[in-house]
Amino acid sequence: MDKPNIILIVADTMRRDAIGVYNSNVNTPNIDRLAADSMVYNNAISPSPWTVPSHASMFTGKYAIEHKIHETFSVKGFSLMGKMNGMKYITLAEILAANGYNTIAYSSNVNMVPGSGFDRGFNQFSYIKNYYKLIIEDELELKYGKRKAIKKYVEKYGYLNLINLYRLYKLSYNHYNGYPTDKGGYEIINNIKNMSTNTPFFMFLNFMEMHDPYFEKYTNEPDGLDNLMQNRKNNIKSIHKIKELYYKQAHYLDNYIGELIKFLKDNNIYDNTAIIFASDHGQEISEDYYGHGIFLSDNLIRVPLIVKYNGHGICKKYVSTIKIMDIIKNIAFNEKNNIFDESIFSEVYGINVDSALNYKERKELRRTCIYKNNYKLTVNSDKQIEEFTMDGKLLNIDGSKIVVNELLNDISIFNGSSDFINDFQV
Amino acid sequence: MKREEKYLSLNAKIHIAKIVIEDSIEQFNRQAIVWSAGKDSTVVLNLVREVFLSRNLKIPPAILIDHGQHYDETYDLVNKISAEWGFKVLYAKNDDFISKVNNGKVLIDDLDEDNINELKKINFDFNKKYMDYSLETFEGNHLLKTVPFNNTVGKYRFDALYTGVRWDENDARSMETFISKRNKPEHYRVQPIILFTERDVWDYMFDRKLPVHPLYYSGYRSIDGKYDSKKISDKPAWEQDLDNTEERAGRAQDKEKMMERLREFGYM
Incomplete structure (x- = not known):
């Protein structure tokens, strides 16, 4: 074949x-x-x-x-x-x-x-x-429609977001491919x-x-x-x-x-x-x-x-x-x-776009999580454990210190030379 | 012929070793040291430690190939050094194989699928019902050292491994380069002390007051499994005639001969 x-x-x-x-x-x-x-x-x-x-x-x-x-x-x-x-x-x-x-x-x-x-x-x-x-190609093409709305918007969210908004706004009227x-x-x-x-x-x-x-x-x-x-x-x-x-x-x-x-x-x-x-x-x-x-x-x-x-x-x-x-x-x-x-990992290194709009309380942190033996553990660069679960169910960290420390250990090795938790253990 | 940089000073070799380590730090993310608590890998461990600490990096983890036949003194030294210097030790161990040892032998049919597949890979003769719990046979070396080692490298996704390989150990190693690529799992071997002679290693150990494995005092020149390492003299290793005797004379010579084939399947 x-x-x-x-x-x-x-x-x-x-x-x-x-x-x-x-x-x-x-x-x-x-x-x-x-x-x-x-x-x-x-x-x-x-x-x-x-x-x-x-x-x-x-x-x-x-x-x-x-x-x-x-x-x-x-x-x-x-x-x-x-x-x-x-x-x-x-x-x-x-x-x-x-x-x-x-x-x-x-x-x-x-x-x-x-x-x-x-x-x-x-x-x-x-x-x-x-x-x-269009956001990228026509960045300089911004014109002057909807002045008032624009002014208010800039005050509230800043100029860059205005550009994004304008494109969406324009397209929602153009019905570009639906x-x-x-x-x-x-x-x-x-x-x-x-x-x-x-x-x-x-x-x-x-x-x-x-x-x-x-x-x-x-x-x-x-x-x-x-x-x-x-x-x-x-x-x-x-x-x-x-x-x-x-x-x-x-x-x-x-x-x-x-x-x-x-x-x-x-x-x-x-x-x-x-x-x-x-x-x-x-x-x-x-x-x-x-x-x-x-x-x-x-x-x-x-x-x-x-x-x-x-x-x-x-x-x-x-x-x-x-x-x-x-x-x-x-x-x-x-x-x-x-x-x-x-062991399976997932990782993130900070906010992924320039424009953090709402969610000002969200923190730009590095995060790594591990899935192993049905456990999931997520730790961030403030050395906080954000999630410790098994099949989606919350688990008590104090009752499982040995497991948590083993998972932290694996994360630390996974992160290699750019590790952010070092010898953090619970 | 043993390959040697005969007229280069130890000091220069140390500088070169550190440049190689620096380069590896630039190129790779996830590094580990292959460490046996023997002299060569302890020298590499110390060089890596010095360079990493000078850059405010934590010492990378060490991989110890644990075939279950190490001397007690080896485990003691591993625990002592890793605790004092502050780095993790990962034990690369074939648990399935070792758990099935009976009177120094393993029944082939008892082994799990992964181990059977590994034996197929090296064209093991399955007419044999048993194999010895030995590090000195081709299949024993493969299952007890190469396989758990490769599994550990793959499991932790290490991209660079520091080893204590030296040109003057034996012919098979005389063509080594400072950094070389390996496949399955894909990674790089970083070999900072290929230029060191056996004498250089001892000079460096004593100069830096590095912990010396007690077996070297009683005459062993090269240490691995407790059933296979033999000594050829009672003098401490560094007092023997290093130039005119074989460093690995105490190791099974058949194994030295099978080195090329072992390396083909990923052995150190």
């Missing part, structure tokens, strides 16, 4: 509980049908809670502390652009391209564009415009429908539909601006509304997955195509924190992982999405790399 085609689908910002196979209250029939043909990983952990380091990990099989494509207290967000170019590890696409795969990418995430270094090894890397593109419901997916699928399937291909897709903001349409209500930027202190009512919209987005994205699978079946390549469906991180939607990055809660780092290739079932073992590299090497080259580690 021919080499299998391989598709890596990253549903950006998709929580595990946004998919029917993990949560029967949501409606994602196409992904669920894919899951029925697949190995479904119930305990997949993302190595970082935001796009850039997490994708760098999927592309290299390394943690952020190893590939170093992560934020710091001074370098954040778009300042990281391009760092992947000089990153020392070989990438998934480079390996596959060197072994005869046609390597193609469609990404609607602005962090992964041609030239960013995430395109290394891809024969073709297409960036599908969504609103973020923004904000569609954040590029339509164009990704259209591109795929026109592609050739003659040579074995590796295709990377990043869908942004699950990423914020979530709103139906812009209004001139007093909180309309804040709605656009999702820029407010949330209350129970607004949280409820956002969650409803979030799961609706999952259903919307699910249609595109259905179209992709239909395309593969129509071209008689579904059976010989391995599909890895994952996300780079989840999303926290609560009164305490809204967004991603910064923290390591389960809503942020427990992610879907569905692998369609030779067999189906449910796997309860913990697995890191850094192992997507090994999963794909096992598929492409018939290797037998072990994908289960005894």
Whole structure:
């Protein structure tokens, strides 16, 4: 048989509980049908809670502390652009391209564009415009509409946020591909429908539909601006509304997955195509924190992982999405790399964007967490234990000092020369 | 032929060793020292310690290959030095194998799947029902040293390991470079003292007043498992004729011969 085609689908910002196979209250029939043909990983952990380091990990099989494509207290967000170019590890696409795969990418995430270094090894890397593109390209084009609103906004949130706001504002009227419901997916699928399937291909897709903001349409209500930027202190009512919209987005994205699978079946390549469906991180939607990055809660780092290739079932073992590299090497080259580690880590190095809007109380700290023997322990650079749980249930630290100290020990070794807890023990 | 920088002073070799360690700190994130409490790895440990402390970095952890046959004196020394200097020791141990030893032998069928797969990898003759609990056979060395060592490196994702390899130990090591790459698991070996001779090691140990393993006093030149290390003289190691006798004469010579093949599978 021919080499299998391989598709890596990253549903950006998709929580595990946004998919029917993990949560029967949501409606994602196409992904669920894919899951029925697949190995479904119930305990997949993302190595970082935001796009850039997490994708760098999927592309290299390394943690952020190893590939170093992560934020710091001074370098954040778009300042990281391009760092992947000089990153020392070989990438998934480079390996596959060197072994005869046609390597193609469609990404609607602005962090992964041609030239960013995430395109290394891809024969073709297409960036599908969504609103973020305009924020960067037209920064100087800001004009003078809605003067009063702008003035008030600047006073409240500062100039940089105004630029973001303006783009969103403009687009919400332009109905760009149905923004904000569609954040590029339509164009990704259209591109795929026109592609050739003659040579074995590796295709990377990043869908942004699950990423914020979530709103139906812009209004001139007093909180309309804040709605656009999702820029407010949330209350129970607004949280409820956002969650409803979030799961609706999952259903919307699910249609595109259905179209992709239909395309593969129509071209008689579904059976010989391995599909890895994952996300780079989840999303926290609560009164305490809204967004991603910064923290390591389960809503942020427990992610879907569905692998369609030779067999189906449910796997309860913990697995890191850094192992997507090994999963794909096992598929492409018939290797037998072990994908289960005894200890799995996730880490974050500080706020991931320049504009910290609300949540002033949130702290810029380094955080590392470990999952081991079903325990989870998160510690920060103030040497505070933020979470000690087993399968999501809170545990008492005083009653488990030996375990906690062993986990702290492992974190300290994992952090290596940039360890921040040193010999901290409880 | 043993390879040697015959006319370079020890002082210069120490400088070079420290430059190599500095370079490794620049290049790698997660480093560890392969340490046996023997003389060579203790010299490396001290060099690494000095460089790390001068940069306000904590001393990286040490990996001790624990085949279950170390002398009590070795464990005592490991505990003493690590407590005094303040670094962690990770014991790389094949628990499955060691738990199944009976009268110095292990029934192959008793071993777990991982160990069986490792034996397949080295083309073990499965017509043999038993294997010895020995460090000096090819398969014993592989399961008791190489495998747990590689597992530990992979488990903690170390990217660089400091070792006490020296050119003048034996021919197999005479082609070593300061930094070399290894696969499965992928990492780099950093070998700061390849230029040191056996005499240099002792001179450095005494000059820095480093703790000397008690077995060297009673004549051992090279220390590992308690059933396999032999001494060829009762004089303390450093008082023997280092130039005209073999450092590893007390170790099984078959093993020295199998070195190339051992290294192929990741042995030190």
